[in-house]
Amino acid sequence: MPDLRPETRLMHTGDRESPHGAVVPPLYQNSLFTFEDWDAIDAAFDDRTNAYLYSRLGNPTVRLAETKIAGLAGGERARLYASGMAAISAAALHGLSAGDHVVAVRNVYGPASTFFDGYLREKMGVTTTFVAGDDVGQFEHAMTERTALIVLESPSSAVFGLQDLAAVAALAKARGVRTMIDNTWATPLFQKPLAMGVDLEVHSCSKYLGGHSDLVGGVVIGSADDLTSISVRETELLGATMAPFEAWLLTRSLRTLxxxxxxxxxxxxxxxxxxxxxxxxxxxxxxxxxxxxxxxxxxxxxxxxxxxxxxxxxxxxxxxxxxxxxxxxxxxxxxxxxxxxxxxxxxxxxxxxxxxxxxxxxxxxxxxxxxxxxxxxxxxxxxxxxxxxxxxxxx
Ligand SMILES: Cc1ncc(COP(=O)(O)O)c(C=O)c1O
Structure with missing residues (x-):
């Protein structure tokens, strides 16, 4: 539905294909999917980021919410996680190797800050330099030869400071450094970081995307290449996937976002x-x-x-x-x-x-x-x- 506005697309994307014309798509509350024969399961293994085999890897109810969010954010693909922190850690690990350096905004969400500066340092020797983030020069100054990732949160949910997303993304691209942003405050409705050049956008779905204080979840949005790689590595191996019922609630919430x-x-x-x-x-x-x-x-x-x-x-x-x-x-x-x-x-x-x-x-x-x-x-x-x-x- 390319000619419709984002609000309208959010309502209808994926819904029209519901069985029996059901206005609310069904909840696929199942852990696995079965196949008619050998060739069918063989083909599913070959296409396991799209086919449905097992709900840790993919589930139609989860996929529907992912498709709606990706469309709203202007990303090629999205993956849903069991919490915002699971989304942040999956996105970060995707872009990092042992010994890398991170530049992060000082006021990122507290546990995210501890994840970068404590957990990743202890486990992988990743070091993090924190900057205030209100001037792009601070990022440039903090970068080293080992910098692999810039972590943004704009506006931050602690002191509501902003970063110039297009300028930071351009600086990072020129240096071959990847960028990710926690866009939870603004939601993908009010801010489109991917269009400004940021590589990965993450949200805690437990906030406005869920909106009813009845679910905990997270999402990573980005290019098909990044999300395919995250799907077969961080999603499949760390396994913090969103459960179907939470995704069903999330789709309900997205209609009124x-x-x-x-x-x-x-x-x-x-x-x-x-x-x-x-x-x-x-x-x-x-x-x-x-x-x-x-x-x-x-x-x-x-x-x-x-x-x-x-x-x-x-x-x-x-x-x-x-x-x-x-x-x-x-x-x-x-x-x-x-x-x-x-x-x-x-x-x-x-x-x-x-x-x-x-x-x-x-x-x-x-x-x-x-x-x-x-x-x-x-x-x-x-x-x-x-x-x-x-x-x-x-x-
Ligand atoms: C800005 C921000 N990002 C991420 C998170 C983490 O999300 P979750 O609690 O869903 O893991 C929170 C939670 O409060 C948050 O406020």
């Missing part, structure tokens, strides 16, 4: 502007605000913004921060984001348990920082909820 994202965008901006005007709020971090230091870049490389943002309360007093968080009635307290429900999380909670104050400060986060995920409730209710909780905090 454009509608949900437009609401997350407008409610997110309404909440961000309210917070920006509040005397008890020091700073609001949201790439859709004119006050965001990289607003021009955001407009250039994204067609929309979403509902996850950070803001700093005008206090470092833990008791006041706690009063604010506990005072919220509509927002629920939790770590994830991108679902239908609004959530609040104070990074200082994990700082006190896991990170030194110095490491925390190096990430650009202050104790009064709060992260909220604006869901699909009426935005006026969310603003009123924040307003009354800010009053309760008595800063």
């Amino acid at each position: 454009p509608v949900r994202m437009r609401q997350h965008e407008s409610s997110g901006l309404q909440v961000a502007r309210f917070l920006e005007g509040h005397p008890r709020v020091r700073i609001v971090r949201h790439p859709g605000l004119d006050s965001h230091p990289q607003r021009a870049l955001a407009e250039r490389q994204m067609t929309g913004t979403t509902g996850l943002m950070g803001f700093a309360l005008d206090t470092d007093d833990l008791a006041a921060i706690k009063r604010f968080v506990d005072g919220l009635r509509v927002f629920r307290i939790g770590v994830s984001w991108g679902g239908h429900e609004s959530l609040v999380y104070a990074p200082v909670i994990s700082m006190l348990k896991e990170l030194s104050p110095e490491r925390f400060a190096a990430l650009g986060i202050v104790p009064g920082d709060v992260r909220i995920s604006v869901g699909l409730e009426h935005p006026d209710d969310l603003v009123e909820d924040l307003d009354q909780a800010l009053a309760l905090a008595r800063m």
Whole structure:
């Protein structure tokens, strides 16, 4: 359906072929596929990235969601994984060999940072240099002869900083270095990194792509060559494939992605502007605000913004921060984001348990920082909820 808009294609791609004209394609909840005869299974082995043999390698329900996501992102192929971290680790291992060097954005998702700087160093002698990422020169400066991969997350889900994707991708290509991006914040609807020259795009499907806080999953999107290689190596050998039921739920969610994202965008901006005007709020971090230091870049490389943002309360007093968080009635307290429900999380909670104050400060986060995920409730209710909780905090 090449002449249709992405939203329409997302709805219909692959659905029209459903048996019996079923409007919702069936759930193939099976581990294996059987064959009429020797020649048929022999042919399937020869084409095992396309044929269905065994659900760790491929399953029609999983393939349908992969096809829809690949189409939306403008990639040739996609592979779904059991979590966003499984997608990140598969994409990273695909591009790395023992002793390689990685340049990564400092504020990549925490476990991804530990995977590069801790796990891969210990297991494969891979070293990682972290950069702020707001200037392409930082990447150039950090690269060595052993650099094999640049890891981006734009906007980052911690401090909402951006990288110039086209410029970093061009630099990497000129040096024969591969690039991957965590595009979870913007979704493939609002940002198309593959068209800007990035090699691999990954998402946690547990956020906006799933959208209902009822599944954990991840996806890698890219060229047919890369994805064929990932399919027979990282997918088949590490085995962290998405299960059919999760993929079936994901296809359900993809049908409403454009509608949900437009609401997350407008409610997110309404909440961000309210917070920006509040005397008890020091700073609001949201790439859709004119006050965001990289607003021009955001407009250039994204067609929309979403509902996850950070803001700093005008206090470092833990008791006041706690009063604010506990005072919220509509927002629920939790770590994830991108679902239908609004959530609040104070990074200082994990700082006190896991990170030194110095490491925390190096990430650009202050104790009064709060992260909220604006869901699909009426935005006026969310603003009123924040307003009354800010009053309760008595800063
Ligand atoms: C930006 C980002 N990337 C990746 C992940 C990891 O995804 P998952 O929890 O599905 O493994 C998360 C999870 O919070 C995230 O916020």
